[in-house]
Amino acid sequence: MLGLARKGGLAVNGLIASIRVLHVVAGFLAFVVAPAAMVTAKGGAALVVLGIARPNATWARIATVAVVLGMLGVVVAGRDLVGFAWPSRNRQAWWFSHMSGMLGSYVATVTAFSAVNFTFLPLTARFLWPSVVGVPLIAAWVGYYRVRFSRRPPRAVAA
16 A cells, blocks of 8 residues: 555656646746747838838838838737737637748748749749738638637537
8 A cells, every 4th residue: 555655646746747847848938939029020020110211222122022021020920929928718729820830931931942043033022922822821721720620519528
């Protein structure tokens, strides 16, 4: 009997230690991720301002790209900051956010590739076509799965 009590105590101690580790890791991630979103929002806002102000010839050439991508950055970072401050009650909210972020990263990668390699396109088109194609596809994908998850039958609970 004493051996079982010791094993049970070890299991509880292990569980408490695991919870502490998760708590520390989550706190560290929040400490790192929230400031990153704030920097992203500020960087996006700076792009919008410089795109509108056009302080020199280079900014005049890329003004449209700077404004559009800057606004997109502000919206995405703002959505993340709101999600940190007021988490959604939706069970799948993290999944939609995660998958939207992954797909958005893919759009950013295609944008970088296009901007460097598709020299046959005008400058604005090189930068913006991936967003013009990708953002509506991401929105459609999220909408499809929101409907699909909402139609899922409730799980049977064992009595």
